[in-house]
Amino acid sequence: MKALSRKEEIISTASHLFKEKGYNAVTMRDIAEAMGMKAASLYNHISSKQEILATLILEVANEFTRGMNAVISDVSSPLEKIQTIIEMHIDITVNYSEGLAALNNDWMHLENDHLKAFVKMRTDYEENFRTIIKQGIDSGEIHARHPEVILFSILSTLRTLYVWYQKRGKLDVNVLKKDMVAVFLNGIVNKH
Amino acid sequence: MKALSRKEEIISTASHLFKEKGYNAVTMRDIAEAMGMKAASLYNHISSKQEILATLILEVANEFTRGMNAVISDVSSPLEKIQTIIEMHIDITVNYSEGLAALNNDWMHLENDHLKAFVKMRTDYEENFRTIIKQGIDSGEIHARHPEVILFSILSTLRTLYVWYQKRGKLDVNVLKKDMVAVFLNGIVNKH
DNA sequence: GTCTATAGGATGATAGAC
DNA sequence: GTCTATCATCCTATAGAC
Numbered sequence: 545m546k547a548l549s550r551k552e553e554i555i556s557t558a559s560h561l562f563k564e565k566g567y568n569a570v571t572m573r574d575i576a577e578a579m580g581m582k583a584a585s586l587y588n589h590i591s592s593k594q595e596i597l598a599t600l601i602l603e604v605a606n607e608f609t610r611g612m613n614a615v616i617s618d619v620s621s622p623l624e625k626i627q628t629i630i631e632m633h634i635d636i637t638v639n640y641s642e643g644l645a646a647l648n649n650d651w652m653h654l655e656n657d658h659l660k661a662f663v664k665m666r667t668d669y670e671e672n673f674r675t676i677i678k679q680g681i682d683s684g685e686i687h688a689r690h691p692e693v694i695l696f697s698i699l700s701t702l703r704t705l706y707v708w709y710q711k712r713g714k715l716d717v718n719v720l721k722k723d724m725v726a727v728f729l730n731g732i733v734n735k736h
Numbered sequence: 737m738k739a740l741s742r743k744e745e746i747i748s749t750a751s752h753l754f755k756e757k758g759y760n761a762v763t764m765r766d767i768a769e770a771m772g773m774k775a776a777s778l779y780n781h782i783s784s785k786q787e788i789l790a791t792l793i794l795e796v797a798n799e800f801t802r803g804m805n806a807v808i809s810d811v812s813s814p815l816e817k818i819q820t821i822i823e824m825h826i827d828i829t830v831n832y833s834e835g836l837a838a839l840n841n842d843w844m845h846l847e848n849d850h851l852k853a854f855v856k857m858r859t860d861y862e863e864n865f866r867t868i869i870k871q872g873i874d875s876g877e878i879h880a881r882h883p884e885v886i887l888f889s890i891l892s893t894l895r896t897l898y899v900w901y902q903k904r905g906k907l908d909v910n911v912l913k914k915d916m917v918a919v920f921l922n923g924i925v926n927k928h
Numbered sequence: 929g930t931c932t933a934t935a936g937g938a939t940g941a942t943a944g945a946c
Numbered sequence: 947g948t949c950t951a952t953c954a955t956c957c958t959a960t961a962g963a964c
Contacts, residue, residue, distance in 0.1 A: 568760035585930050687926045693915040700896040701889045708888045723885040731923030734879045777948045
C-alpha cells in the first residue's frame with residue numbers, strides 16, 4: 545500500500561464528494577474542508593477543479609479501453625467475450641467506484657480536449673461491444689433480437705453497478721460475477 | 737393537446753436543460769433565456785428553482801408509485817407482474833423522459849420534505865419489486881439466484897432507458913417492450 | 929505548503945417601475 | 947406579466963506573507 549501523494553489525496557477526497565452530490569454541487573471549499581485545509585492551499589497541488597475531474601474520469605476510461613482491447617484481441621467466441629466484458633466491468637467497479645461515478649454522472653462537465661477524448665473512447669467502446677454482439681447473433685450463439693437492446697441492457701446495468709455494490713454490504717465479487725453473467729446469458733426464467 | 741400554462745412551460749423548458757447539464761449547472765438565467773424572457777420574470781410563475789425540481793421529480797415518482805400499486809393488487813403470477821413492471825417503465829420513459837432524467841440524476845438536490853417524500857417512495861417501490869422477485873423464486877418460476885442481482889439488473893436498465901431511447905431514433909415502443917422483456921426473462925443465449 | 933485577503937464574476941432571488 | 951436594477955452571497959482562482 546503506497547502512501548498517497550497530496551495530489552492523489554485531493555483527487556480521492558474530491559471523488560467521494562462528487563459521487564454524493566455531483567461535480568457542480570461540490571465546491572473547492574468543500575474539498576478543502578474535507579481535507580482539513582483551506583481552499584487556496586489546494587492550488588499548490590492541482591491547477592484547477594477541472595483537472596481533478598479530468599484525471600478522475602480519464603483514468604477509468606483508459607481502464608475500460610485497455611480491457612476492451614484485451615477482449616478484442618482474445619481468441620474466443622462472442623459469448624465468451626461478453627462474459628469477459630461483464631467480469632471486467634465488475635472488477636473496475638470494485639476498484640474505481642468513485643471514478644466510475646464521475647464518469648457516469650459528470651462527463652458532460654469535462655472541457656475541450658478532455659471532453660473530446662472521453663467521448664471518443666466511449667463511442668469506440670460501445671462500437672466494439674456492438675460488433676461482438678452482432679457476431680454472436682450471426683453465428684447463432686445469441687438470440688436474434690435487436691442488438692441495441694442487448695447492448696443497452698448489459699451496459700446500463702454494468703455502468704450503474706457502482707451505486708448498488710456499496711449499498712448492499714459488498715456482496716462477494718465472485719458470486720456477483722457468476723449471478724450477473726447468468727442473469728444476462730440465461731435470463732431469470734426457470735424452465736425446468 | 738391542452739395549451740401549457742406559463743408555469744408548465746417553464747418547468748418543461750427547465751427539464752430539457754436539466755437533462756443536458758444537471759440541476760446545478762443550469763441557472764435561472766439559462767431557463768429564462770431559453771424562454772425568451774428575463775430571469776426575474778420567472779418568479780411571477782414559480783417561487784424558486786427548487787420548486788421546479790420538486791414538481792418535476794415528484795410527478796414521475798407518483799407515476800411509478802401508482803403503477804406499482806396497480807401491479808401489486810393485480811391477480812397474476814410473479815413473472816407476469818415483472819413483465820407488467822417492465823412495460824410500465826417503458827411507458828413512463830416514453831412519456832416523462834425529462835422528468836425521469838431529473839429523478840435519476842438530481843434527486844439528491846431535493847430539499848427537506850420533498851427529499852423525504854422521494855426517498856420513501858423509492859424505497860417502497862424497490863421493496864415491492866424485491867418481494868415479487870422473491871415470490872417468483874419461492875414458487876420456482878424464477879431461477880434461485882441472488883434476488884438483489886435480479887432486482888438491480890432490471891431496475892438499473894429501466895432507469896437509464898431514457899438516455900438511450902431518444903438517442904437511438906425512437907425504436908417502436910412495442911418492439912422495445914417485447915425485446916426488453918425477452919432479454920430479462922430468457923437471456924441472450926440461444927439454446928437451440 | 930499553508931495561510932489571509934481579495935479579485936472578478938456568477939448566482940438565486942427581490943423591489944419597484946411600466 | 948415583464949422589465950431594469952440591485953442585493954447578498956457564493957464561486958474559482960490568484961497574490962503574497964509566513
